[in-house]
Amino acid sequence: MKRRDFLKTTSALMGGTILYGLGQPALAQSEPVKGGTLIWGHSETTQNLDMHQTGTASTGRVLQNVHDSIVTVDENLTVIPNLAESFEQSEDGLTYTFKLRSGVKFHNGKNMTSADVKFSFDRCRNPETGAVNFEVFNAVESIETPDDLTVVVTLDAVNAPFLSRLAENGAGVIMPEGSGDVQGTTPIGCGPFKFVRREFGNEVELERFDDYWGGPAYLDRVIAREITEPTVRLTGLRTGELHMINDIPADRIAEIEGDDSLQVVSWFPLNWDFVNFNHEFEPFKDPKVREAFDYMIDKEVLLEGALWGQGATTASPSYPTSASYNSDLGQRPQDIEKAKALLAEAGYGPGELSVVFKVTTNYPYHVESAQIMLEWFRLAGVDASIEQLTWSDWLSQVWVDKDFQISMMNFFTLWEPDFLYYSLWNTEGAFNYRKISHPKVDELTAQARVTVDPTERAAIYKQVQQVIHDDTLDIVLWFRNGTIGAQPNVQGLDTIVHPNGSNLRFHKVWLAEA
Incomplete structure (x- = not known):
């Protein structure tokens, strides 16, 4: 069943360590430059854009840049604060207190408050929402908001993974209060990019959100072109039509790695x-x-x-x-x-x-x-x-x-x-x-x-x-394995892969001047 000399790259990836590799950049790293539109050849098509309802990583990979979660994880997959400035868990494991960051803005201009957190959690746990992560909140007894920047979640039984489940956007994403009806078509979040448009089966356009709490992104826009055919995606990269692609065709990776005019990022595992x-x-x-x-x-x-x-x-x-x-x-x-x-x-x-x-x-x-x-x-x-x-x-x-x-x-x-x-x-x-x-x-x-x-x-x-x-x-x-191929002027690629190995983050990516 073997069909010629197959690529043998996995031996160095074993031993229980997630490895990331950046191929030799064709352009030396420079100081970040603001501006420009990055065209990304996305290997999959997006579906329902409601982050509570979508069960596809293809959609989540785009929405990772639109939304932020109340907590997140670091490179060691340890839960750390995010939209919550801090969090505490009671000794009996039943009460979680989140202190929210002040001044976080949603894409509609509204300041985030505890009411938005309560809305988001209540919406996710409501069976009528159809949220894929509804069971994260099964043990929740009450959600209280003693002030605009404090949220207290009380459980009726210990749920040991509760905090870590909130570290993923699916359950932990915070949406503006009352925005549920529009999230499936025009998602509103408080991430580094705001949603502009989606042509179903073709492309999604995101625009920099200048009021992002973590500091504005460098790129003006990201356009995710949905190209599921690997050869077409690779051709787009080679001709310069695309700035970057994810999922380099497996049989062409060695070829791209040997091309000094392109960059390759690889990691293990993607999925x-x-x-x-x-x-x-x-x-x-x-x-x-x-x-x-x-x-x-x-x-x-x-x-x-x-x-x-x-x-x-x-x-x-x-x-x-x-x-x-x-x-x-x-x-x-x-x-x-x-x-x-x-x-x-x-x-x-x-x-x-x-x-x-x-x-x-x-x-x-x-x-x-x-x-x-x-x-x-x-x-x-x-x-x-x-x-x-x-x-x-x-x-x-x-x-x-x-x-x-x-x-x-x-x-x-x-x-x-x-x-x-x-x-x-x-x-x-x-x-x-x-x-x-x-x-x-x-x-x-x-x-x-x-x-x-x-x-x-x-x-x-x-x-x-x-x-x-x-x-x-x-x-x-x-x-x-996960792979990204990119033009030489795409910089900040060492920041693009989320610690979970799947999501891509464009917050610190920029286009260098040629």
Whole structure:
């Protein structure tokens, strides 16, 4: 299955460390220059622009520059103040007091107060909002605003990850009071850039917000052009039509790294990928069938075939530097005969099981992965076919309607283990589009929420990973590398990647004079 000399860059990335690399800049770093419009070739299309409602990292990557959260994380993923100047937690773990920064302005000119925080939190936890992170606030008993710059959140039960869940814009974003109705089309925040316009499926335009509390950005504007086809994106960079792109085509990275006229930023990991089963599709109700599919896949060959080796295989989706990462897990090796035997035990002989693999063209390497896997499925006696969907159709059919049999997806920014395991594998999890309902997982993820000691919590999440693996609730494949290609005049690239490895921040990026 190998298709020539694949790129072998992952060996230096292992060992539990997130690594960032900046390729040799074609232009030496200069003093920041104010002005100019940066054209970014965005590898994905944005969807609903409401930061509470969107579940896509593609949209969040743009809105990261429009919104700010009440707290954030540093390079070590430690929670630190942001829109809150400081925060305190009571000894019993039930009360959180946030002191807000004075003078923070929203893009509509309004000063941020505690009323905006209360509005944002109440909106996120209101079931009618349809917020993907609603369960962050499940234990909230009351939200009080004793003055304009103080917010007191009281819980009715300990929720150990509460503060860290607020460090992501999804739950922790602060919107102006009463702005909910317009957030989906014209988002209003207090970030370094304000939203100007969006041509759906084409581009999003952002403009510098001069009254940003953290100091104005250097760039006048950022235009995110949505170009999902990798070759077209790379051509735009080479011709100078684009200042930068994310997701350099995996098979062209070495070529771009060797081009002295371009810059390359790379880091590990950007995201993790997994194969999904619909647990209400009759064959996949049987764990033997799910395990059989796991044995059909050669993860290393798939990594090379679809990603040209730009990543590292893993059996755990936990952030590789997280204390929760279960390093004892190992992926099942490819064993077609074992897969056939498991299918036979489940009552499926050769040709008696048919599956449709729904995959989105938003991620071209998912299409390639599915094409490779289908050959293995057929070797194991499974009648398999592929249905390629646009990103909007995949979200509608697979994510929302849960109308699929087998699929593939990747997730970004899930560095916080509660966000990862509760959202994706708990029966009530907001990201549980696979209809998984596993009593042990539900028990463990609920137990972790009331376990304050971080070592004990990490041990619980390791148990969750073991269950996911043993019962093949999904098939975790790999971590994928992140890459950015840029013109030589794009400066400040060492600041652009958020500590979570997914979001891109343009606040300190500038265009040097040629």
